[in-house]
Structures are given as structure tokens and as C-alpha cells.
Amino acid sequence: MSDDPTLGSTQWAQWRKAVDLDDYESRWDQMAERGENPHGEVDFVMQFSPTTALDAGCGFGRVGIELNARGVDIVGVDLDVDLLERAKRRAPSLDWRLADLATVDVGRTFDLVVVAGNVIGFVEPANRAAAVKNCARHVAPGGWLVMGNQVKPTWPTIAEIDDWCSQEGLVSVGHRSGWDGSPLGDSPDYAVTVHQRPLS
Ligand SMILES: C[S@@+](CC[C@H](N)C(=O)[O-])C[C@H]1O[C@@H](n2cnc3c(N)ncnc32)[C@H](O)[C@@H]1O
Numbered sequence: 001m002s003d004d005p006t007l008g009s010t011q012w013a014q015w016r017k018a019v020d021l022d023d024y025e026s027r028w029d030q031m032a033e034r035g036e037n038p039h040g041e042v043d044f045v046m047q048f049s050p051t052t053a054l055d056a057g058c059g060f061g062r063v064g065i066e067l068n069a070r071g072v073d074i075v076g077v078d079l080d081v082d083l084l085e086r087a088k089r090r091a092p093s094l095d096w097r098l099a100d101l102a103t104v105d106v107g108r109t110f111d112l113v114v115v116a117g118n119v120i121g122f123v124e125p126a127n128r129a130a131a132v133k134n135c136a137r138h139v140a141p142g143g144w145l146v147m148g149n150q151v152k153p154t155w156p157t158i159a160e161i162d163d164w165c166s167q168e169g170l171v172s173v174g175h176r177s178g179w180d181g182s183p184l185g186d187s188p189d190y191a192v193t194v195h196q197r198p199l200s
Helices: 008-017 022-032 040-048 060-069 082-091 125-137 156-169
Strands: 052-056 073-078 094-097 111-115 140-152 169-174 192-198
Touching: 040 060, 040 111, 040 140, 052 060, 060 073, 060 082, 073 082, 082 094, 082 111, 082 192, 111 125, 125 140, 125 156, 140 156, 156 169
Parallel strands: 052 073, 052 111, 073 094, 111 140
Antiparallel strands: 140 192, 169 192
8 A cells, every 4th residue: 555545555656746636637628629538438339238337446437427327226435635635626417436446435336347447557566456356246136347457566456356256156258358348369458357147
């Protein structure tokens, strides 16, 4: 854990120190202004037709807010107080919770738990398994856990993610190399993992 508990892991705190949050938040707005699609993650997960979703590691809420704009009832959870404040500012009526993914109990399950944008790699290494397993526990029967993470040394491997999900009763239904659904290939630098909780 970093010296400042509101900044989460040491790795996340380092990333935060190097980044101006206004610049970070404006990245996706600028993509839209350039005519690029800033909502690849949401386009991808909408194939599962969720009516409820947990945006796990929601940051300033870009994924959860877009899901909600498409009719999904969302809860956003993040450990970073500054980013969560930005989420609240962008969408004050939505349910934002300041909590650690490794331990949070939202008190309900969801059709979809989406963990977009390298969240698990930024969780303290000792807590990554707990964070993934706790996300899995929030998936309703028949629901989906979709995560996107860079593949790089010291970050969780695809096999580890599959194993942690399986320990919580989820089954892997495939891996993709990006939110456009491209096949994984032999040496991916990014992996979107999709797991489902069987109906019974
Ligand atoms: C790269 S950002 C991605 C934010 C958002 N999902 C998006 O795609 O815009 C990673 C996020 O993970 C959050 N995070 C890291 N460790 C966490 C933990 N243990 N519990 C909750 N959030 C965590 C960080 O605070 C940060 O907001």
C-alpha cells in the first residue's frame, strides 16, 4: 500500500504522481473530438445485454457513465478519492462508492462486472487474487465478469486470472486481445478476459 491510503497501491500512487488528472480525464473527450470511438469497452460488454453492472475500479466513471447512458443501472467502486470525486461531479445521481475491490461488499450481484483499464495490474500484488475473486462474487447467476489488462511482467497472467475466477465458480468463455474482439494471438500485449457464472 502507498503512504497515502486514498491512492491505493504503490504502483497506482506512482502512476498518479506522474499524471495530471485534468489531462487524464480529457483524453477520452479528445478522442471523441477527433472522431475516434472512446467507448470500445462499453460497445464490447453491451453484447451481454446487461441491465445492471458494477464498474469495478471505476476511476472518474467513464465506463459506468456510458453504460448508464445506454440504460444500465450501475454502481461504481474505486479506492482513489480524487478520481471518485470526479465521477461524482460528472454524474452526481449515480451510485459511487469509495472502497477497495479486495474487500468491498456492494450488497447485491450484477448481470455484469466490468473491470476495464488495467485495474487489476494496479491493485497491490498481494491483493490481486482477492480483488478478482471478490469481483467474481458480485456476478449474478448467468452474469459476466469482463476484465481488460495489459499483459506484462509482474502483472497478473491470463492463467492466474482464469484460476482466480474458477475458484469462485466462474467459467472462462474466452480471451480477446482488445475491446474490438480481436483474437488473442500468440504474444498479446493486452488481454480482455470473459468469464460467466453458470445459471446453476
Ligand atoms: C487505469 S485506472 C482505470 C479506471 C477506469 N476503469 C477506466 O477505465 O477509466 C485504474 C483504476 O483502478 C483503481 N484501483 C486500483 N486498485 C484498486 C483497488 N484495490 N480497489 C479499487 N480500485 C482500485 C484506481 O484507483 C484507478 O481508478
